Amino acid sequence: MATVQTDQVTLTVNGQSVTVPKGTLILDAAKKVGIDIPIFCSHPKMAPVAVCRMCLVEVEKMPKLQPACAVYVAEGMVVKTTTEQVNKYQKGVLEFLLINHPLDCPICDKGGECPLQDQTYQYGPGASRYQFDKAHFDKSVPLSDKIVLDRERCILCWRCTRFSEEISGERELALIQRGVHTIIGTFNDEPAQSAYQGNWTEICPVGALTSRQYRFISRPWDLDRTPSVCPGCSMGCNIQIDARNNKIGRFQSRENVAVDDSWLCDFGRYSFPNFQRQSQERPRIRRGGRLEDVSYDEAIAFTVDGLKRAGGQAAGWASPADTNEELLLFRRLFRDVLRSPHLDHRSATVVDAEPGDMTLSIADIERLEHVVLLGGQEVIDAAPVLHLRLFKSQRKGVTVLKVGAGQVAEAVAGVSPDCTAVGILATEANKAAAVDLQTKLQRKIKGSVRRLIVTTGPNGRGAKDLGILPHLGPGYVALNGQAGTGRTEWPGAGLRALYVHESSPLHGFTPTDAESMWLPTVPLLVFHRFKPSPLDEMAHVILPGHAFTEKDGTVTNMEGRVQRIRKGIDAAWVREDWLVFQEIANQLGASWSYESVGQITSDLVRGLPPYMAVNQEARVLWSERP
């Protein structure tokens, strides 16, 4: 990994002069001037090991070829990557790599996006001179319920074992045996437990580690790739939706140094079957106790009719997986059109949100001195990729203190008074304790104390920012005297209609016991959702909506970063959710005329200037408020 220093060095790569910071690898310096050096073992997130020997280049005044992935640049260095010697050797090392590689590309999931395949085409020999039987190892070994390992294809680049050691710190995968018999595996071939196994398949430069879910699903060239954001949690990791024939094949990670650092957790990565549409259903209305298929217009008319009767007594619940654009319209439908303050996105009552909950950004964790994990594993479970960031910080020298949710005193005691930067991570449920801790720490230490509250759902933060709360308006403005009731208060609040909108089964409206008793008594229950759920049984109107992976829009992650999600699969027969909101609002007397999601986004930014951040994929900063 390149470390940034102020002084620069100038070197020559293939005759081109390049100036890079001291401590840059030859590989990165060459990349800077567009010279590609083939690699297998080198990975930008891991320390160099130089085991595959693919990247050897000629460096003047050095007798042997040098690994470009492990040698740091020096002033006046002359590097040559295309000499006859290097070319001959590249052919040689590829021949070595292939002598015991099964070459079963036709049945390999990596075929088509395989670095070994690509580099063999580009640098390799046309034919092999190896005339013996290849060494045989076990094929399709179930490494866990998520990963299949093919030991014959493995070229022992150590990326997965290094990930296990350097990135996730679990040290679960290890090299076993030695020499040509070396294999990778878990202890005693026990199923791997790691929560980050999916990353192994992505960093594997051959088809040795592949996903069971994606097994034989598609060839890479068949995939339609859409950049989006992971629907798993509030971390907001960047993903790529790979779909074939309008069916999601997999989620791949997409590097965003500020958020995911190019990793995904298994919960998020393997959550995509939840977003698989089962059938082409139509809107339904309950008539005489039975649900009947109707047209959208009919269902909307029915809904409008009911809402009109309920007026200010209508409540709305939008899931924390809705886009900001949907939430904006949803809020305006209730607050402005229906004049109802009963809005919520939460599943339980939690302490009020405030801008101070996101003063610490994810990337800044690395630059702290001390991190307090209030609630310990709870926080990691709520956003698993945070663990990787914390482990990376730990390797950089940050002290990570894991304490129980109630152990504020211990946490205060654990931080020394001359710390300059302390961070607190906690879940929404422990927010009160986090604020308490922050105050106490601020009193104890000289430096800054910041906190990051892990919200629920991929857009839980957006819902708070946009005021999908019974007592706060957009931008955390108090609704003086106009506060409504929250979700937990609704049973018994005498409401006359409930509109539930959800676009992800992972963050849906799961009725509590009290709600199960209450829901059948509500005169109108509109269920606008993506996937069938038990709530269907009680709904009076069912409006099919788009899934998180089927729509365009923006979402805000826990640290307030606004990112775009895009339509990965197309469900054209389903009417856009925002369009449904607009039609309901217009039939109730509004005159909205949005034609695209983009127009709503512009309107959103106009009404809430900090959301300008969306155009830079940056964080929303509520700096003008305390």
Place this chain on the structure above:
Amino acid sequence: MALREVLLGPIYIARALLTTFKHNTRPIVTIEYPERQKAVPPRERGKHILHRYADGLEKCVGCELCAIACPVGCIVVEAAENPGERYAKRYEINLLRCIYCGMCEEACPYDAITMGPRYDLADDHPDKFIAVKEDMLEPLSASVGDTAVPSGAPSAQPVPRKW
């Protein structure tokens, strides 16, 4: 009618009959289609055949190289897993779009697809020109059919085979 013509009449008839009988002795150029089929040269590029190994296992692993090699994009392959290994769950060729160039044959790493001798491809509905796997699979040989694969299910999932 002139007398001359009347007198010459039998000669004309005889001449005509001669022509008729002459053709009788000539070699026949047509065949009794469809009862009989034309013999085709060995390299004829007709309707595709999907082959099997001697033990009845389908050769096709669903690698889609034929699909990507196809210049007109008439092949659709979807693979799936049969305990431990890969096979083509879906294999379809749009015979109306196919130009019978044989590139699929060239691309196949397992010699699973070849162009066969069948040339008479006519039907009454465009949908019927989508050849599915069952249409193209080689029939199981009698001995294999009895043992390796349950009868009545010629395209049943292939027998697991160790690579």
Place this chain on the structure above:
Amino acid sequence: MPLAKPTVTQIQELAARYPSKQSAIIPALWAVQHEQGYVTDAAMSEIAQHLGLPPSLIEATASFYSMFLTRPEGRHDVVICVNAPCMLRGADEMAAYLERQLGVRDGATTSDGAITWHSTIECLGACGGAPMMQVDHRFEENLTPERIDAIIERLRTDPLPGPPHKGEGVEAPTPNKGEDVAQPKKPARPRARKN
């Protein structure tokens, strides 16, 4: 079977001895091998527990070194070197003679469970006394067929396993080891198969 108490104590002592407890892995594996005759997966996970390290690390290390056995072997082990310096002085003939006398192939254990023999191309460091073999970790140099006969005779009649290294071994002769030899509890896990 769980490790004997003295072995566990020894592992804990070893962990305290080095600047890093991980360094104690190889000595701990030695201790286990002396107690049990070979290193099982169960023993490795126990070592991992005592050292507070992930078990994969123990296996990674144990499998790297050729002297750690993963399956039970005979009471005595005999290793004959056939690397070039020994080959020059007739090690091949001695190995062939040994094989004939023992009646089992390279790497196998005699039917009475007395001797497991290997030929190895890993130099044992006695090239000056070639041909040589290592009998229970002691060198027997300048071999002749007669000497081999005498050694085999001695080993066959010796009811106890070879003397463990005093510093590391736990004096625990395992009388029922012969049974283990006959029926390994667990087949060695699938490793590389070479053609």
Place this chain on the structure above:
Amino acid sequence: MGIKPLLTKDFATENLKQLAVYEKTGGYTGFKKALEMQPDALVDLVKASGLRGRGGAGFPTGNKWSFLPKGMYPRYLVCNADESEPGCFKDRYLMENSPHQVLEGILIASYAIGCNLAFIYIRGEYLPQTEALEAAIDEARQAGYLGKNVLGKGYDLDVILHRGAGAYICGEETAMLTSLEGYRGEPRLKPPFPAVKGLYGKPTVVNNVETVCNLPHIVLNGADWFKAIGTPTGSGTRLWCMSGHVNRPGNYEMENGTPIRELIEEHGGGVWKNRKLKAFQPGGASMMVLLPEHLDVGLDFDAIAKAGSLAGAGAMVVMDETTCMVDAARRYVKFFEHESCGKCTPCREGTYWMANIFDRFEGGEAKVGDIDLLLDIGYNIDGRSFCPLGDASTWFPRSVIKFFRDEFQEHISEKGCPFKKSVQEAVA
């Protein structure tokens, strides 16, 4: 020139293993003298003596010590007793005959570099030697040479004897450190060199057993005395392990610069069975083969390097005219294949491939292009592998092909080994 017992001069003494006997022969006086000196003076003394490492690379020991960064503690000394080079058995000889001499050398080196914890990494196969060293360490500890406040001089030192478990690669210094840390014995990237970042990430010196054995003598007799022995660039003596087709194989301590002829013909008693010398290897399995015409080369790092081979660990393997060079090369290649750690591609796959081809030669199935294929594989490994093991695996076979190409040709044309055939014919 000639035999010059320096390290081995007292080896005839009975019970030299025992501390009392060793002390009687002048043992530990060197260490006592060293303790009177300043550590820096000791380093300078060793530098001035011109002592070069006896492990194989021949790097000047004093320089190695002075590379330790100033002021960085703790530091470690690791004594490399993982002698596994085929043909080499000198460290074993030193350790089993005079373990205290090894220990004294370690004490001096530790004191000179300022380390308080030294390690001896001994190979797993050397059980009697392990026991001898262990006994010596116990004795030394009781006598106050080890432990807290050594000999009342306020210097603390402990020695840990660490037993390996069968891996040739652990003789490579970084691999030895990795192994000592409990990991798989895989070599590490250099730089950083062990002197800067070695064992447990701390500055570390790795010295061979024979190297440290020289130290007591240098301290006692001074640098000039040591420098006077041997050649200008190779002071002192070396133990040469002679094996193979000689009448009297064994260890011979020779003054550096002595002609090889003297070692083989005089001390080794010449080639056995009155046969003719065909070739010899001066440095063990890895090193290139030399021919009878090189017999007058001196036993010295530089002279042997000039002749086209390397002195390595000082293992003289002598081969007579009946030796099948292809078979000899095959054994070595198989050895390297077995001992390759598998870390880097060229060594892991290349040695495996070469071993396969050599098996084909042995089986009589070799094809015409195989000789050039071997050379090409060798070219692709040499200088490309991670550590010298891969490079070294190609040196002997390539030099054999260079000098004895016709033997390879015969293996191809006669579909098998001509030497074995002639033996079989003779027997028949």
